[in-house]
Amino acid sequence: MIGVRLVQKVSSTRGFAKVAPHVVPGLDRAVHRLTRGRVLLSAQMLPGVVLTSTGARSGLPRRTPLACMPEDGGDSWILVGSNFGRTDHPAWTHNLLAHPDAVISRKGTDIPVRALLLEGEERAAVWQRLLVFWPPYATYQERVERQLRVFRLTRRPS
DSSP states (O other), rough: HHHHHHHHHHHHHHHHHHHHHHHHHHHHHHHHHHHTOOOGGGTTTTTEEEEEEEOOOTTTTEEEEEEEEEEEEESSSEEEEOOGGGGSHHHHHHHHHHEEEEEEEETTTTEEEEEEEEHHHHHOEEEEEHHHHHHHHHHHHHHHHSOOOEEEEEEEEO
């Protein structure tokens, strides 16, 4: 349990927010590709997926490794556009707003999903669960003026 607390503390720092976006996604993509989708480095601490969304402007497929909070039943996942507590919304959130149909790779399986931006009371309820799941989200939110986007991905027929 000390390891998890240490990672939470480190991931809440401004230094981590500056370095991690340039290191973590690339490492995750490389390991994910080398293991044919079976391993995601960041998922050793948090559940994770590789999101393949359609670029909002380019229309091209974009692969992004992300932490996720699986929901009961195994057919939906919560993603937070924290961007490691940086000021701008991450690009993948713009992609999902423009093109909500996407695919996640989880434990070597590709799953077609549809994204829904959570708002109002629904977002507030999920946000409380997210803070228990990964407390650094509170630090990320305090650091920025924007509201972190929260999406529910729901399995759709293939």
